[in-house]
Amino acid sequence: MNLTLGIFIxxxxxxxxxxxxxxxxxxxxxxxxxxxxxxxxxQNGFALAGDWCSAAAFLGFTGLTALYGMDGALYALGxxxxxxxxxxLIAEPMRNTGKYTLGDIIQSRMQTPTSLLATIAGxxxxxxxxxxxxxxGAGVLVRLxxxxxxxxxxxxxxxxMIVYVAFGGMLATxxxxxVKAVLMLGAGxxxxxxxxxxxxxxxxxxFADAEHKYTARYLLPGNYLKNxxxxxSLGLGYTLGLAGLPHVMTRFYxxxxxxxARRSVVWVMFLAGSFFAGTTIFGLAAxxxxxxxxxxxxDKGGNLTLPLLAQYLGGGKGTLxxxxxxxxxxxxxxxxxxxxxSALTLxxxxxxxxxxxxxxxxxxxxxxxxxxxxxxxxxxxxxVLAIALGILAQGVNVAVLVIxxxxxxxxxxxxxxxxSLFWRRFNTGGVVGGMTVGLLSSVVLAMIGPATRGADAxxxxxxxxxxxxxxGFLGAVLGTLxxxxxxxxxxxxxxxxxxxxxxxxxx
Amino acid sequence: MARNETDPEAVHASVxxxxxxxxRFLAPMTVIFMVGYIGLTAxxxxxxxLVGIKVVGSVNLGFVLIAFNYLLSWALAIxxxxxxxxxxxxxxTKVITEISDQGHLR
Numbered sequence: 001m002n003l004t005l006g007i008f009i010x011x012x013x014x015x016x017x018x019x020x021x022x023x024x025x026x027x028x029x030x031x032x033x034x035x036x037x038x039x040x041x042x043q044n045g046f047a048l049a050g051d052w053c054s055a056a057a058f059l060g061f062t063g064l065t066a067l068y069g070m071d072g073a074l075y076a077l078g079x080x081x082x083x084x085x086x087x088x089l090i091a092e093p094m095r096n097t098g099k100y101t102l103g104d105i106i107q108s109r110m111q112t113p114t115s116l117l118a119t120i121a122g123x124x125x126x127x128x129x130x131x132x133x134x135x136x137g138a139g140v141l142v143r144l145x146x147x148x149x150x151x152x153x154x155x156x157x158x159x160x161m162i163v164y165v166a167f168g169g170m171l172a173t174x175x176x177x178x179v180k181a182v183l184m185l186g187a188g189x190x191x192x193x194x195x196x197x198x199x200x201x202x203x204x205x206x207f208a209d210a211e212h213k214y215t216a217r218y219l220l221p222g223n224y225l226k227n228x229x230x231x232x233s234l235g236l237g238y239t240l241g242l243a244g245l246p247h248v249m250t251r252f253y254x255x256x257x258x259x260x261a262r263r264s265v266v267w268v269m270f271l272a273g274s275f276f277a278g279t280t281i282f283g284l285a286a287x288x289x290x291x292x293x294x295x296x297x298x299d300k301g302g303n304l305t306l307p308l309l310a311q312y313l314g315g316g317k318g319t320l321x322x323x324x325x326x327x328x329x330x331x332x333x334x335x336x337x338x339x340x341x342s343a344l345t346l347x348x349x350x351x352x353x354x355x356x357x358x359x360x361x362x363x364x365x366x367x368x369x370x371x372x373x374x375x376x377x378x379x380x381x382x383x384v385l386a387i388a389l390g391i392l393a394q395g396v397n398v399a400v401l402v403i404x405x406x407x408x409x410x411x412x413x414x415x416x417x418x419x420s421l422f423w424r425r426f427n428t429g430g431v432v433g434g435m436t437v438g439l440l441s442s443v444v445l446a447m448i449g450p451a452t453r454g455a456d457a458x459x460x461x462x463x464x465x466x467x468x469x470x471x472g473f474l475g476a477v478l479g480t481l482x483x484x485x486x487x488x489x490x491x492x493x494x495x496x497x498x499x500x501x502x503x504x505x506x507x
Numbered sequence: 508m509a510r511n512e513t514d515p516e517a518v519h520a521s522v523x524x525x526x527x528x529x530x531r532f533l534a535p536m537t538v539i540f541m542v543g544y545i546g547l548t549a550x551x552x553x554x555x556x557l558v559g560i561k562v563v564g565s566v567n568l569g570f571v572l573i574a575f576n577y578l579l580s581w582a583l584a585i586x587x588x589x590x591x592x593x594x595x596x597x598x599x600t601k602v603i604t605e606i607s608d609q610g611h612l613r
Contacts (some may be wrong), residue, residue: 030526074573075572077544080577080580081540088536116510202562204566216567217566220569222555231548232549239544266588267554277577494519502522502602502603
C-alpha cells in the first residue's frame, strides 16, 4: 500500500506544480472561470474525458460488469451516447451564448432575475448531489488504499481540491483533468494489452470463459437492474442528463469558438468512449481471471475490481509487478476523484459568486478584480462545506444522490436549457415551472424509491428519470402558458438565435 | 461597428435558413441514436430472450448491439463534424458577412 501512496504523492506534486503555474496566469474572471477561452480542441477533449469519468466510471463500470455481466456493459455505453445529444444540440450554442455558467445562457435569453435564480437552484442542487457522493467515495477509497482514516482522507481530498480551484481556477482544474485523463487512458491501455496477451488476442475467449464459469445467464441483461423500466430510465438519464450537468457543460467556455467546442466533443467521444468500451472487457476479464468471489470479498459493490485485476495481470499479490499495477490504478482512481470534485467546486462557485452574487444580487455591477477575489473565496467556502458533508456522509447510503444528480440534470436543467435555445414562446414562467417540477419530482420519486427505502419503497424504480423528465418538460410548457406571452422576449428571440448559431451578439 | 444599421430582417432570414439546414440533418441523426440506444435498453428490459440469442460463440445479440452502438456513436460524431464544416459553417459565415457588409454599405 505504501507504493500507492508513493505514486499518488508524485501525481499530487505534479498537480500542485501545475496549480502554481496556473495561479500566475489567473488574474481576470475570464481566466478564473474559463481559462481565458484559450484551450485547443484536443486539450478540451482530454479535459472533458477527465471531467466526465468519475470514480463511478473508472472503478464502478468494471465492477458492475464483473458482477452482473451485460447490465454493466449497458451502464458503460450510456455516458458515450450522451455526448451525441451534447454534440448535436448543446455544445456550440453553449459556446456561442454564455460566458462562464449555465445561468449565463438562461439570463441572456430571458433577461429576468427570477429565471436566473431558478437556474442557480438547478446548478447548486445537481452539483452538491454529485459532490457529496464523490467526497464520500474519496474517503472510502483513500482509506482502503493508504490506510489513513476516512475523515482525514476526506479532508485531504477537500483541501487539495480547494487549492487547485481557489488558486489555479479553470486553468489548474483543466490541467488536473488532462493529467488524470492521460493516466486513466494509460492505465486502461496497459491493462487492455495485458488482458489481450493473456487470452491470445481473441476476445471471444472472454465470453466463452465467462459463460463456462457463471452460466449463460451472466451474459444476459437484468442481473443488476431487475425492473425493465429502470433500464430505460437509466438510459434516458444519461443521454439527456449529461447536457444538464453544469460542471461538464462549462468546459465549452474554455475554447475560443463553436468549431473548437465541436471538435473537442469528437475528441472526448473517442477518448472516453474507448475507455468505457474497455471497462466491459476489463469486467469480463476480472470475472474470468480474478473471479467474482474475490471481487466481492474485496468490496461488496465491486468497486475494487479494476485494482484487483491490475494486480493479477501484473503478476499477482506479493510480486513487484502486481504491487506496482495495483498501486498505479489505485492512485489514478484518487486522481480521478480529485479532477471531478475540482470541476464541481469551480462550477458551484460560478453559480454562487458569478450568477447569484454578481448577476442577481448586484445586477452585474461588480468590478472584475473584486469578482475574482469573490470567486476564490466562494470556492474555499464550498470546499469546506463539501468536506463537512463528506464527513457527515460516512456510512450513509449516498447512492441515491448519484441517481438524483443525473436525474435532476435530465429533468430540470435539460428541459429548461433546450427550450431556452429552441422555443420562441418559452418564458420566465416556463423556466420556473420546469425547474420546480423537474427538481421536485426527481427528489420526491428518488426519496420514496428503492434506493432510499429498500423493500419499503412506495415507488418501484431506482432511477425516476423516465417519469420526472416528461414531468419537467410538462412543467416548463405549463409554466410558459400560465405566465402568458412575453412579447418583448419573443421579439428578442431572433437576435438570440443569431447569437446561438453564429456567436454574434447583436445589441 | 455600425451594427444597428444592419437590416435585421434579412439577417434573421439567413439565420432561419441555417437553422432549417441544421434541423434537416440533426433531427434524423438524433432519432437514429435515440432509437439505437433507448431501443437497446428497452430490449434489454423487455426482451431478454431475444437479446440472449447467441451470435458468435458465447457472444449474444445484446453484446453485438452494444458494440454496434459504440460504432454508431463514433460514426455519428464524425459525420456531424463533416456536415457541420461543409454545410452549417458556410451558412453561418454568410450571416456574419451579411452583417458586416450591411454595416459598411450604410
